[in-house]
Amino acid sequence: MKNRLFLLVAILSLGLFLAACGGADENNEGNNANTDENGNTASEGEQASDYKVSMVTDEGGVDDKSFNQSAWEGIKAWGDNNGLSKGEGFDYAQSNSSADYMPNISRFVRDDYDLIFGVGFKLKEDLQKSAEQFADTNFAIIDEVVDAPNAASITFKEHQGSFLVGVAAALKTKTNKVGFVGGIESPLIKKFESGFIAGVKSINPDIQVEVQYAESFTEPAKGKMIATNMYGNGVDVIYHASGGTGNGIFNEARDQKHNDPDRELWVIGVDRDQYEEGQIDENNVTLTSMVKRVDVAVQDVIERGMKGEFPAGELLEYGIEENAITIATTNEEAMTDEIITAVEEWEEKILDGNVEVPQTTEELEQYIDSL
Incomplete structure (x- = not known):
């Protein structure tokens, strides 16, 4: 009899425990739900x-x-x-x-x-x-x-990412000549240009930076022509901030690499990782990309x-702090450990406030004077 009574108490206790758990789950579910203007609840999926x-x-x-x-x-x-x-x-x-x-x-x-x-x-x-x-x-x-x-x-903060790819370009160039190609000249694209040049000059003030604007974001033929002239003038790294016009720069770099596989020339992509655009034969001409995480x-x-x-x-x-500005390291052969380490060091300087990256021509001039 005592055993049966003990069993009954145990069963009742278990039932109360399960009911309490169920109530807690229901309350939690209600607390996590979204409430509409009529007081009705909706899950996140329903709200979305x-x-x-x-x-x-x-x-x-x-x-x-x-x-x-x-x-x-x-x-x-x-x-x-x-x-x-x-x-x-x-x-x-x-x-x-x-x-x-x-x-x-x-x-x-x-x-x-x-x-x-x-x-x-x-x-x-x-x-x-x-x-x-x-x-x-x-x-x-x-x-x-x-x-x-x-x-x-x-x-x-495109200037931050542009500074970092400028560091990479300066460490990669063999000719001490690099190039920047912009789409339409504007305060926005000037941020790319200013940051890039500042990064290059931070590594070596003597590196020449050739700058040209295509005045279009949608003309690959114009981008190809500009790249032809730059590579012909001894530039071996071109950073573009020119949208679809930049496709022509990749085309020219791939053509020249196909004709002369031993020649070292590079393109730096923009906005997203443009590694695939640089693939030619067994090589890839994309050094890195300034990735703008739109x-x-x-x-x-x-x-x-x-x-x-x-x-x-x-x-x-x-910007960098929000994980919305970074640079690509997909091309492992081109982006050596030395370059990546240097880029990371400069990134820390930017995050710590030790480097204020210029955004305009005037700020760039002041930055270069301070080097």
Whole structure:
């Protein structure tokens, strides 16, 4: 009898314990859920499915192997993580000319997208107008600044990454001549140029840096012609910040490497790891790339918006510290341990505040004078 009574008490105690555990789980589940305006709860997945994100490219296109592509990869990664698909939760619109900007933006507004990205400084004017006209929609522009209470401006510390690839170029050159090719001359691209030259001169002030602007981000033929002249003048490392125009620089480097496999010449890519663009025969002419993690910034802004914390009216700047600026080390043969160690040392100096990387021509001149 005593044994049966003991068994009954044990069973009742177990039941109470399990019920308590179940209640705790339910309470935790409720605490982790999101609550809508009516007091109803929704899981993160359900919340994400209600949040729609889109982007409008500039003329470079979504597969420009540059920041359009990186931005799209960030949006797509967010969508994939939340079980969404292109056209069902996230999408992009291709702009073939500047005349497409406003129609593309307006279409996404009509389709009730919560957040619309404009990729590139060329979209500034149309995104500014759209933000003022459509106050209930959130907008974000990449590589520019707009002034609106429902818009965020996403910028990067490109000068930091450009400084680091400048260090790599200076340690790699055999001719003491390196080159910089920009797309359209602007304050943005001047950040790339200034940072690069500062990095080069920090290693060896006597290295010559040849600079030329193509005045286009979409003309590979012009990039190829500039590279032909630079390599012909003895330059052996070219860093480009020229979007699709840079494809022509890679083409010329591959052609020359194919014709003379023993010649050492290099290209430094931009925005994303452009290692694949440098492959030719058994060689690869991509020394490194200044990787601008537009995808990291885009995902950060989306996540904040999805949580109801969209950085409206804010100017955001992503750099080394935010893991949004780095350089590629994919080409293990070219990026030797010596070069990587030196780059890491200079990176620490930047993070510690011991090196203030110049962003303008004036700051660059002052920096060089201080060396």
